[in-house]
Amino acid sequence: MNNPNQAPAGCDAVMAHLGSLIPETLWHYTTFVGFQGIIHSKTIWATEYRFLNDSEESSHARMLAEKLVEGLPESTELRFPARDTLRFAVQRAFQIGLLHEERFSLMVASFSEVGDQLSQWRG
16 A cells, blocks of 8 residues: 555656755846846746747646556555546546646746756757
8 A cells, every 4th residue: 555645656756856945046048138128127028838849848747647647556445446537637637627728827937057058058
């Protein structure tokens, strides 16, 4: 039987990320014109997740949720079909529920711990 205080399999990366400290210094890669805009407006704009360059970014949350469900026991001690029920709930949430792209609005801005990363300038 799983320990109720232990994270399910597949959750390790998420828990490690949530448990990590925010670095004292973060970098935001932009153009000179973008930098001028940030300084002038004192604002960093975020982008709706659906408009990111990498289409996989928008499906990452769904993949994580599905992975978490697969790490759960198939049924509870009372023979309730836990995994199937949660798998169905995740599918519904992303297909027609509150997490469907037409209902869900998530804004993102990108920061890096690395101050001079060539791949960021190329992007």
